[in-house]
Amino acid sequence: MAKSTDKTTKRKPTKARTGLPLPAGVPAKAKKAPKAVRKAESRHLRPLDLGAAGGDAGVLDDLWRTVEARRTAGDVAHSHSARLLARGTPKVAQKLGEEAVECVIAATMGERGETILESADLLYHLLVVWVDAGIRPEEVWAELRQREGISGIVEKAARPKGIVRAARTTKLP
Numbered sequence: 001m002a003k004s005t006d007k008t009t010k011r012k013p014t015k016a017r018t019g020l021p022l023p024a025g026v027p028a029k030a031k032k033a034p035k036a037v038r039k040a041e042s043r044h045l046r047p048l049d050l051g052a053a054g055g056d057a058g059v060l061d062d063l064w065r066t067v068e069a070r071r072t073a074g075d076v077a078h079s080h081s082a083r084l085l086a087r088g089t090p091k092v093a094q095k096l097g098e099e100a101v102e103c104v105i106a107a108t109m110g111e112r113g114e115t116i117l118e119s120a121d122l123l124y125h126l127l128v129v130w131v132d133a134g135i136r137p138e139e140v141w142a143e144l145r146q147r148e149g150i151s152g153i154v155e156k157a158a159r160p161k162g163i164v165r166a167a168r169t170t171k172l173p
């Protein structure tokens, strides 16, 4: 059968790369679905074991060491961390902000499972920011330890009035 050359008969793609239907509003000519959809799709393709046993905070120290190793010896062709770090501090910081917003959205929507996943993305990108800035996890853990037992309300009330906290915040009192 002769191949139709009439453009109008060409079916508009209605599926994303993964074969899942594009959500309403995503232009059919979109090269790829919006990031949130891509993420959700990839999660759909990789059933998640939310609340998996064996999770503990030590993973953060381990993950920091892995990302730090990617900074020094990572291959941008095979390591997301190496590629992100190679894109420079502004991009590293931008990605943290993006992931924070995605976590805010999931939490606001009351999506517990999605909030867990977005929290993991956010923590990973925070570790990349630390590696990029030369911050070791124990420096942050020490700061949190120092705050133990001091209520946030008491801490804020004790700040000198009218003086911007010693270069630790851009917020005016």
Ligand SMILES: N=c1c2ncn([C@@H]3O[C@H](COP(=O)(O)OP(=O)(O)OP(=O)(O)O)[C@@H](O)[C@H]3O)c2ncn1[C@@H]1O[C@H](COP(=O)(O)O)[C@@H](O)[C@H]1O
Pocket (backbone or CB within 6 Å): 035, 063, 066, 067, 070, 074, 078, 079, 080, 081, 082, 095, 120, 121, 124
């Ligand atoms: N925990 C993570 C992790 N969480 C999220 N991500 C990636 O972060 C990216 C965020 O997706 P985006 O859509 O924002 O894509 P992007 O390419 O970053 O940004 P854009 O250019 O699209 O704006 C995805 O590629 C996620 O897979 C992660 N990549 C790696 N890790 C872990 O970090 C360690 C080192 O990984 P590699 O550096 O890839 O070897 C391993 O233990 C990994 O499990």
